[in-house]
Amino acid sequence: MAMLDVRNIGISFGGLKAVDDFSVAIEKGQLYGLIGPNGAGKTTVFNLLTGVYKPDNGSIQLDGRNLTGKSTIEINKAGIARTFQNIRLFKELSVLDNVKAGLHNYYSYSAVTGILRLPKYHKVEREMNERAMELLKVFDLDKEWDYKASNLPYGKQRKLEIARALATDPKLLLLDEPAAGMNPNETAELMDTIRFVRDEFDMTILLIEHDMKLVSGICEKLTVLNFGQVLTQGETSEVLNDKRVITAYLGE
Amino acid sequence: MSFLSYLINGISLGSIYAIIALGYTMVYGIARMLNFAHGDIIMVGGFVIFTVVSTLSLPPALGILAAVVLCTILGVVIERVAYKPLRGASSLAVLITAIGVSYLLQNVALLIFGSNARQFTSVVNVPGLKLADGALTISGVTMVTIVTCIVIMAALTQFINRTKVGQAMLAVSEDKGAATLMGIDVNRTIAITFAIGSALAAVAGALLCSTYPSLTPYTGSMPGIKAFVAAVFGGIGSIPGAFIGGVLLGVIENLSKAYISSQLSDAIVFSVLIVVLLVRPTGILGKKIMEKV
Amino acid sequence: MKSKNKILVQNSITYGLVILCWILAEVLIRTGNMSSLMKGLLVPLCIYVILAVSLNLTVGILGELSLGHAGFMCVGAFSGAFFTKVMETVIPSVGLRFFLALLIGAAVAGIFGILIGIPVLRLKGDYLAIVTLAFGEIIKNLINVMYVGKDSTGFHFSTKDTLSLGLDESGVVLIKGAQGITGTPKAATFTIGVLLVLLTLFIVLNLINSRTGRAIMSIRDNRIAAESIGINITKYKLMAFAISAALAGVAGVLYAHNLSSLAATPKSFGYNMSIMILVFVVLGGLGNIRGSIIAAVVLTMLPELLRGLNDYRMLIYAVVLIVMMIFNSSPKAIEMRAVFMEKLRKNRKSTTKEAA
Numbered sequence: 085m086a087m088l089d090v091r092n093i094g095i096s097f098g099g100l101k102a103v104d105d106f107s108v109a110i111e112k113g114q115l116y117g118l119i120g121p122n123g124a125g126k127t128t129v130f131n132l133l134t135g136v137y138k139p140d141n142g143s144i145q146l147d148g149r150n151l152t153g154k155s156t157i158e159i160n161k162a163g164i165a166r167t168f169q170n171i172r173l174f175k176e177l178s179v180l181d182n183v184k185a186g187l188h189n190y191y192s193y194s195a196v197t198g199i200l201r202l203p204k205y206h207k208v209e210r211e212m213n214e215r216a217m218e219l220l221k222v223f224d225l226d227k228e229w230d231y232k233a234s235n236l237p238y239g240k241q242r243k244l245e246i247a248r249a250l251a252t253d254p255k256l257l258l259l260d261e262p263a264a265g266m267n268p269n270e271t272a273e274l275m276d277t278i279r280f281v282r283d284e285f286d287m288t289i290l291l292i293e294h295d296m297k298l299v300s301g302i303c304e305k306l307t308v309l310n311f312g313q314v315l316t317q318g319e320t321s322e323v324l325n326d327k328r329v330i331t332a333y334l335g336e
Numbered sequence: 337m338s339f340l341s342y343l344i345n346g347i348s349l350g351s352i353y354a355i356i357a358l359g360y361t362m363v364y365g366i367a368r369m370l371n372f373a374h375g376d377i378i379m380v381g382g383f384v385i386f387t388v389v390s391t392l393s394l395p396p397a398l399g400i401l402a403a404v405v406l407c408t409i410l411g412v413v414i415e416r417v418a419y420k421p422l423r424g425a426s427s428l429a430v431l432i433t434a435i436g437v438s439y440l441l442q443n444v445a446l447l448i449f450g451s452n453a454r455q456f457t458s459v460v461n462v463p464g465l466k467l468a469d470g471a472l473t474i475s476g477v478t479m480v481t482i483v484t485c486i487v488i489m490a491a492l493t494q495f496i497n498r499t500k501v502g503q504a505m506l507a508v509s510e511d512k513g514a515a516t517l518m519g520i521d522v523n524r525t526i527a528i529t530f531a532i533g534s535a536l537a538a539v540a541g542a543l544l545c546s547t548y549p550s551l552t553p554y555t556g557s558m559p560g561i562k563a564f565v566a567a568v569f570g571g572i573g574s575i576p577g578a579f580i581g582g583v584l585l586g587v588i589e590n591l592s593k594a595y596i597s598s599q600l601s602d603a604i605v606f607s608v609l610i611v612v613l614l615v616r617p618t619g620i621l622g623k624k625i626m627e628k629v
Numbered sequence: 630m631k632s633k634n635k636i637l638v639q640n641s642i643t644y645g646l647v648i649l650c651w652i653l654a655e656v657l658i659r660t661g662n663m664s665s666l667m668k669g670l671l672v673p674l675c676i677y678v679i680l681a682v683s684l685n686l687t688v689g690i691l692g693e694l695s696l697g698h699a700g701f702m703c704v705g706a707f708s709g710a711f712f713t714k715v716m717e718t719v720i721p722s723v724g725l726r727f728f729l730a731l732l733i734g735a736a737v738a739g740i741f742g743i744l745i746g747i748p749v750l751r752l753k754g755d756y757l758a759i760v761t762l763a764f765g766e767i768i769k770n771l772i773n774v775m776y777v778g779k780d781s782t783g784f785h786f787s788t789k790d791t792l793s794l795g796l797d798e799s800g801v802v803l804i805k806g807a808q809g810i811t812g813t814p815k816a817a818t819f820t821i822g823v824l825l826v827l828l829t830l831f832i833v834l835n836l837i838n839s840r841t842g843r844a845i846m847s848i849r850d851n852r853i854a855a856e857s858i859g860i861n862i863t864k865y866k867l868m869a870f871a872i873s874a875a876l877a878g879v880a881g882v883l884y885a886h887n888l889s890s891l892a893a894t895p896k897s898f899g900y901n902m903s904i905m906i907l908v909f910v911v912l913g914g915l916g917n918i919r920g921s922i923i924a925a926v927v928l929t930m931l932p933e934l935l936r937g938l939n940d941y942r943m944l945i946y947a948v949v950l951i952v953m954m955i956f957n958s959s960p961k962a963i964e965m966r967a968v969f970m971e972k973l974r975k976n977r978k979s980t981t982k983e984a985a
Contacts, residue, residue, distance in 0.1 A: 089844055134857060160859035168857075174850035176916070177843070185847040189859045190842065195868060198839025205839065211842075252858050370906075418951055421959040427755070428694065429958035435904055436950035443944040450767045473800055561762070561900065566760045597788070599807075603770035606763035613760055614748050 086147065087112040087288050088256055093132055093142030093152075094312075103129045104281055104312045106142070110256070115282055116290045117320065121333055125312040126292045127169055130258050133290075134166050135159040147255060160219030163255035166184075167262065171293075175234035179225055182233050183216040186251025191215070214232040219247045222284070223277065239270045243277070243317060250285065257281070259291040263298050271295060275302050300324060308332065341472055342594040343587060348478040348547065350586020356563030357539040357570070357578035358492065358531030361562035365573035366529045366617030369430045373414065376445075377534050381541030383409045383427075383445060388457055396459035403538040411534025412527050420523070423539065438485040438557075445553035458546040480545045481581050488536065489579050497574070501528055562589075565609050571622025582621060591606015630736060636964045640834050642921060644827065647678075651823040655710040672887045675822025676880045677929050679829045681921040682910035683876035686833055688907065690842065691869040692849030693750065694758040698877050699902035700765030703736045703893055705878025707772055707804070710885035711733030713801050717778065731825070731882045737900050738878025741768075742871035750866045759847035761966070762900050773892040798929045809892035815983040817887040825883060826922075835917060836872065840874070845869045846916075 086109035094104045103125045110116045118126050119185045131137045133144060135156040143152045151159050172184050191212045197205050221225040223243040228236060233244060242262055250259060262278070273300055278299055293299050300320060301307065307317040310332045316323055323329060356378060363371045381403040388399035403501045418437050420429050462476030496502035507515040515523055543549055544559060562585060570581025585605060592604040614618065643938060658661040683699045709730035721724045749760050776787040780800030787793045792801050804810055836842050844865045847855040856862055885891045895901065909928060913920030931949070935942035956962050 136853070155859055156856040157859050160857060166857055170850045172854035172857075174847045174854065176850050177846055181843055181846075184840075185843045185855070188844055193840060195836065195839070195841040198841050199835045201835060208840075246857060248854075282638070306702045315924075320732065364755075369759070418955070421955050421961060424960045426956040428688075429910055429913070431694075432908055433954040434953055435908065435949050436954060439947035439950065440888060441942065443947055447940055447944065565759065565763065568756065572755070590630055597774065599774045600770060600788075603767045606767050606770075609763050610760055611750075613756060617752055617756060 087114075087147055088133075088143040090133070091143050091145075093129075093139040093144060095128065095132060095137055095140050096262070101312050103309075106132075106309070106312075106314060107318065108226065108307050108314075109287060110290060112255075112288055112290055113282065113286065115278070115302050115304050116179060117200055117299045118290060118292045118300060118309060119306060120309035120315070121293070122310040126309055127260060128312075129262055129309070130166060130292065131256060134164055134262045142249045146255070147183070159287075160252055160254075163253075164258065165249035165252045165256075166258035167249055169241070169260040169264065170242050171238075171245055173233040173241055173245060173248070175232070177233055178229065179220065179231050179233055180216055181246050182215070182227040183219050183251045184212050186248040187212050187215060188250070188252075190253055196239035216335075219251055219289065222250075222280070223264055224246045239274075240267055246277075246281070246289075250281065250287075256288045259293075260290065261292050261294065263293060268297075271298055271323075278302055286332055294326070306324065341474075342590050344474055345478060346482045346587035346590030347583055348586070349590055350541050350566075351481045352544050352547070352581035352582075352586050353559065354485050354579045355488060355536050355543070355564045356559060357567040357582045358488070358538075358566050358575065359474025359536050360567040361432075361570075361578040362505070362529050362571055363533050364567065366505060367419065367526055368426060369419065370434065370564070371419075371533075372431065372434040372564075373441060373555035373558070374439050374533065374537060375558075375563065376441035377407050377411060377537035377556065378541040378544060378559060379445060379551075379553060379556035380410060380441060381538035382456065382540070382555055383449060383454075385459060385542055385545065386454055386551055389459065390454075390457055396457075396461070397467040400459060400539070400542050404535050404543060407534045407538035407541075408531045411530040415425055420526075442553045443556075446538060449553065451552065452552040453552045456545040456549040458549065458552045458597075459542050460546050468568045471514075475508065477543070477546045481547065484543065485579075485582075488539070489575075492575060501525070505529060536542075559599075562605070565605065569609055569612055569618055571616075571619030572622040573623070574619070577619060577621035599629040630716050636838050639919075640830075642839075643834065645827055645921070646919065647823060647830065647922065651820070654819065665958050666933065666936075670804070670881065671819040672817050672822045672927065674926055674929055676824050677909065677925040678826050678922050679880040679883070680877055680906045681913065681925040682826075682829050682833055682918055683873045684906050685910045685913070685916065685918060685921045686836070686869055686876075687873040688806060688910050689914075689921075690837060690849065691845050691866060691873075693866070693870070694754065695761040695870075695873075696758045696763030696900060696903045696907065697745075697761030697763075697768075698873075698906050699898045700761075700768040700899065701741060701874040701877035702881035702902070703765075703898035704741045705734035705738040705875075705881030706885040706891060706898075706922060707881075707893070708737035708878070708977070709799060709882030710810045710872070710891050711777070711803060713816075714810060715884070723814045723816050727821075727882075727886055727955065730886070731879055734873040734878040734882035734885075736878075739871045739883065740979040741874030741878075743867060744866045744970070745874075746870040750863070752868060762903065765903055769893045769895070769898045772804075772809070773807045775804050776802065776806050777882025778802045796931060807892060813885055815858060815886065815889060817883050825879055829879070830918065830955070832872065832876070834935055837918075840863065841868065871967055887951070908950065912950075912957070921929065958972060 089107065090108045093106050095102055106129060118129060120126055132139050135154055138153050139249040143150065145151065146162055146164060148161060151162055174185060191208050193204050193208045217226055217229065220229055223246065225240060225244060225247065238243060261276055266274060276291065279302060282289055303319065303320050306320050306323040308315040308323060308329050315328055315332055316326050343480045344347055359374050360371065363369065384403040384406050387401035388394050388402050389396050414437055418433050419430060422433055441493055458477060460477045460480045462480055464473055464475045465479065466473050496505060504525045507518065512522055563582065566581035567578050567586040569585060570577025588608055589601050589605050593601040596604065643773055679703060680698060687693055687695045713726050716726050745764050749908045750756060752760055760826045774788045776791055776795040778792055778796045778800050780783045780796045785794040785796060791805060844860045847860055848862055848865055851890050852862060907923040913924030930940045932946055938945065
């Protein structure tokens, strides 16, 4: 059975069907791409998967567990983490604290323990720091650990967002246009990082991307979305050569 | 009959709140700022009329005219000096500055007029109306207040829908950047908004002090807050909302004073506000805002 | 880790500053160099500092605008003073009663924080501001019509007047409507005030630099992202709001025990008080705890130091406030400052180069 099993989900906003009858099955360890022209409803799919919107119909299952209609927090705890198209970092916090915020549910102590600085506070904080630094090292951000997040260059901010998402120890990682605004060198580097994350963390990844070089370079399977509906899905090379896909992108 | 009389007085009080709330709502809609000093403009208007009518013994009409002119200038000057430099700053910074302006106006008035309450002579010389064999009396001020409010509402709606400046105000409140691209002078539009709001505050001052004739440097403070509540109540940024909010607030306040407790009327007014906001988080006529993810 | 040390140093400076002020004030008192006017200001200063630091938790750290802080102070003041009055015969030690009153004031204000926070914290920005203002006014209003008495048969409540309490001969009126509570022992001292300031700092600073604080600040910086990493928004918003309210309650109890009579007047507990505290927080810098302390002290002393100017002092205060806000926050002023600093740096660089 697929790791993520989405069946026939849909949502409308004021009569407009933003996503209609969307289904996808993603296997564990897969690198899966979600593509389609602007306004096709890709980010809406992410919002449905993460509980930002509740689907009007259909079901979402992760590892056999029903997540349909659950809150964002429950879904994150169940193992789905994401990044955002328009970067959403904790701007005033340090790079390290951004990742430590991601570790929030993984390492725990009470507010009273924190205020009274009980021994557990020091022990857990030490563990959190170690784990966070490990993650930062993966993304080559360890030297900037005490920078304010908003002071990082754009490309690094995107990476930090991925590190923060990984900190929640997810089974499935959703990346919303990770290469947006990057130059070809940065994109190539990002492709290596994504592959590395998949292998190193044994991660399943679903990503939205417009950069076809990245998509064809790392995605094993693709789903194409057009006007809120699935146009086609399958192996990357097949999908990208599909006439309908080319038409959807370029027009008649 | 007494109920009817309380109701009418409530509508009259509410009309004053509505006129003040219009200023709040317009400024908020366009500059996205809570102008805490707005209430104090009312007080300035009151003192201008007091000086012209009681000290200089000139006719009340002249007093009102002077108040409107001076308050309009004052509003524009305040905007230019204190708020304009802060355009683009955090809304909290603007809020604190507005509070500073409020303190400033109050203390200038305190220096000139002292803290003792001044007896304000009503500027309305319309005889009251006796209905139902004298069982129901409606005072002249009450009638004038309600009529003035309706006239102002109608005129303002026409102004915004029919004139170029009014359309520019709508455009600026929707999207400052796009308005600039369309060739609208945003700074000028904001200045005009402050001018109109302050002129209305002067009118509200005349009506408020004619209804409650004691005038101190703090006279505008509480009505200002109440009008602010009325604006939020009706949906801040919405002109019909300010009207509905103001009148509702006045009626609730007067009826609870009459039937429940005069000491608790403020608490009741504020409780209703909270209930309304919890049911409709952006007020009765407010737009629903959704955050894009 | 380095950042940990940095925080430790920063916090130590903050604690040190408070202790230094305490020593300085004590020396001035002991050597008879402090005017009675200043002496009277010492406890209020501690009260304002506690209020400013605790409000900064809501406004600066949680990022929600509250205009009802004085309401929580009011709740704390009345519940604390009420306890002290009721227990007059049961616990003869004034000090012990005061200590317990502090706990009770904090607890009651904290509970109010939760009760008000649950419905209200769903609102955002300016709407939250107006609703908190409304709550502050409601609390003040309700206390003003509250009459509580006690006689041999127990407690009596009324919202009318003392007569309708229906007390027998042994009865005492504890809360007298708009006149409030009279005859609370004047147990607050400057030293106790400073200890409470240090306690407040301990709680707030340690909270900020902990898992909880990170969660609270992540909500402030980006609510949607915080939710996406599994942070319970409601829980942490409420926690920050309740702790902030409880500390305001402590300030209230201190206030109540610094006066012999306590009344919920607009001046002491109205929205103007809330606004004044907000001014401390904003001028001190959002999220900057030390800044809040300094702003509270300076802005409380300023009108007193200007007392010679008599009628003009509040005027000057208002002008200072406006000018400081424009200087601090105006985009143009910020840009000008940046240019100026850049020039300064360049000059320094060139001079050091020449020296080398």
